[in-house]
């Protein structure tokens with residue numbers, strides 16, 4: 001049963017065994033604990049606790065990181081690879097804070113599925129809901145883990161109803177909890193007719209699995225107290241009657257989510273979830289690109305940058321571009337074409353984020369995430385190929401919702417400031433606009449906290465104290481149209497015009513009324529709130 005046949009038989013086995021996914025959750029639901037257990041079963045770490053310990057060591061490195069810690073947020077996202085049974089898992093970490101939704105959105109363009117973790121006592125919380133909606137935009141398959149069943153939790157049917165109603169997705173129970181809180185014994189595996197019993201004494205022990213012959217098996221009377229067994233039989237019967245049965249196609253299309261119940265901290269239910277990701281989760285999927293889509297089984301290598309991170313090592317000015325391999329079999333040292341600049345790039349020291357440590361990647365297959373250290377050539381949305389001109393689609397840049405002017409504390413350092421701002425714009429950490437009239441820059445972000453992060457990073461990484469000040473503008477829109485129409489529009493609206501870091505024309509305003517007016521008065525011009533990054 002576990003080795004579900006691939007529904008994409010054309011994939012080479014090395015690609016077919018890859019599962020690339022992210023975890024979405026509300027803070028405190030148990031994402032870190034679950035990640036840790038994944039790595040434990042993936043053999044990547046020896047002891048639970050290392051992810052956190054490693055995270056903390058990393059965070060003490062700088063004041064900026066200190067801020068992350070104080071705020072309890074994680075600004076730096078990363079990717080981790082590990083093996084589980086016959087599968088290779090690539091887990092891409094999503095930044096947890098709602099202020100970083102744009103970054104999160106782009107991270108989710110690099111995965112084929114998401115694991116949604118909810119707290120059994122709290123159900124669907126605000127951040128989960130937001131992230132779910134982002135997944136929905138791409139119809140990403142979602143597997144659900146209901147955590148903390150060792151605590152007082154809600155009624156199982158209520159939890160399932162809440163997900164179905166709030167998220168408008170069919171929910172099918174992959175497992176059914178037996179007892180709750182202090183009485184939580186384990187789960188009945190609805191997909192394999194097995195009993196999984198939790199060991200409270202040893203938190204890192206894999207649950208004991210007992211094969212049974214359906215719910216009438218007399219063995220059950222020995223293993224489960226009579227009152228819980230009666231309840232289990234009733235509930236499972238009801239669940240089978242009322243809830244949809246598992247349908248892999250519906251999972252892959254994003255219209256159904258299977259839910260596992262467990263307790264990450266007790267290592268319970270985690271292995272079953274991992275089995276589920278492996279057996280039912282999607283193989284690497286085709287990537288949308290211009291002028292044609294890229295299929296993972298193509299023999300030529302292609303990949304796209306979905307994230308750029310500067311200063312992973314503060315001693316170096318290097319950046320790491322995170323690349324999702326879209327097709328082929330990449331080998332270290334390969335020369336790829338950087339499509340935007342049409343220049344060849346020898347990829348000599350790519351990094352694979354093996355959970356235990358960063359490691360040189362000798363090879364990578366479609367579905368994998370590799371890090372490419374570079375000096376700024378690689379930008380978000382860039383595509384690397386073996387020569388063909390292909391551009392990854394669907395990695396958008398959103399119009400910022402908050403705008404502020406920014407100045408260097410020392411006016412002599414304006415040039416330095418420009419350089420710093422350009423770096424952050426390329427990284428996707430902020431939008432930077434140069435007004436066509438006057439001096440200075442306007443910085444745009446999606447969440448207010450990003451101003452602070454930006455301010456501390458510019459000070460820390462460039463030794464440049466900066467001042468943010470109120471801007472007369474509140475909205476930014478990219479201007480599209482043919483060259484003459486745009487020129488005419490720019491000349492007539494100079495005080496509203498600025499240029500982004502790519503030199504594209506942006507219309508800044510304070511009033512929705514202005515935007516409506518432009519749309520009315522300039523039929524040849526379109527104003528848009530997103531721009532595909534390339």
Ligand code: GDP
Nearest residue numbers: 027028029030031032033148151263264265266
């Ligand atoms: P994150 O913010 O989503 O990464 O959540 P963490 O993994 O840091 O977990 C938040 C808190 O919940 C921590 O104190 C964990 O020890 C605790 N926790 C995680 N999983 C469980 C669980 O299964 N049962 C209980 N009782 N606590 C848990």
